[in-house]
Amino acid sequence: MNVAFVAHDRKKEELVNFVVAYELLFQEHTLFATGTTGTLIMESTKLDIMKFKSGPLGGDQQLGAMVAQNEMDLLVFFRDPLASQPHEADINALLRLCDVYGIPVATNMATAELLIHALKRGDFQWRDIVHQNRPVYMTERKAKPADLQMSDYYLTSKATGL
Numbered sequence: 001m002n003v004a005f006v007a008h009d010r011k012k013e014e015l016v017n018f019v020v021a022y023e024l025l026f027q028e029h030t031l032f033a034t035g036t037t038g039t040l041i042m043e044s045t046k047l048d049i050m051k052f053k054s055g056p057l058g059g060d061q062q063l064g065a066m067v068a069q070n071e072m073d074l075l076v077f078f079r080d081p082l083a084s085q086p087h088e089a090d091i092n093a094l095l096r097l098c099d100v101y102g103i104p105v106a107t108n109m110a111t112a113e114l115l116i117h118a119l120k121r122g123d124f125q126w127r128d129i130v131h132q133n134r135p136v137y138m139t140e141r142k143a144k145p146a147d148l149q150m151s152d153y154y155l156t157s158k159a160t161g162l
């Protein structure tokens with residue numbers, strides 16, 4: 001499955017700890033993240049993550065583009081409910097698109113735990129039906145972001161340095 005991680009600054013440590021705890025499970029999936037979140041997770045794990053731009057610089061919108069293609073299967077987005085963000089519009093747009101396309105979203109640890117156990121159990125298999133028309137590289141369960149060509153996806157932090 002394609003899984004995306006995003007966390008606002010005061011939630012980043014919580015998200016990194018969460019991903020570390022389930023690193024073995026996440027190894028089996030194709031991972032994406034906004035820039036800083038992805039960097040922090042990669043520093044604490046051996047996971048390969050395709051990093052988009054930092055959230056305020058368009059990362060939420062890049063993830064939203066994947067959602068709009070129905071290519072994202074799970075979004076773990078630990079947002080900060082006690083701080084306003086300069087890119088609030090982008091955040092709302094991303095979450096809105098997840099509702100448009102019926103994408104499972106966890107915005108806090110409790111929901112993330114539930115969804116991760118569902119992922120482990122195979123409860124996300126219905127997403128394979130959605131992906132029937134996907135290119136092969138996106139349906140490969142074990143495909144790692146490193147195996148993907150840059151041209152396969154949008155501009156990422158690997159290309160932009162952000």
Ligand SMILES: O=C(CO)COP(=O)(O)O
Binds near residue numbers: 009038054055060085
């Ligand atoms: O701001 C964000 C999501 O709205 C997160 O972006 P970063 O992971 O780059 O900090």
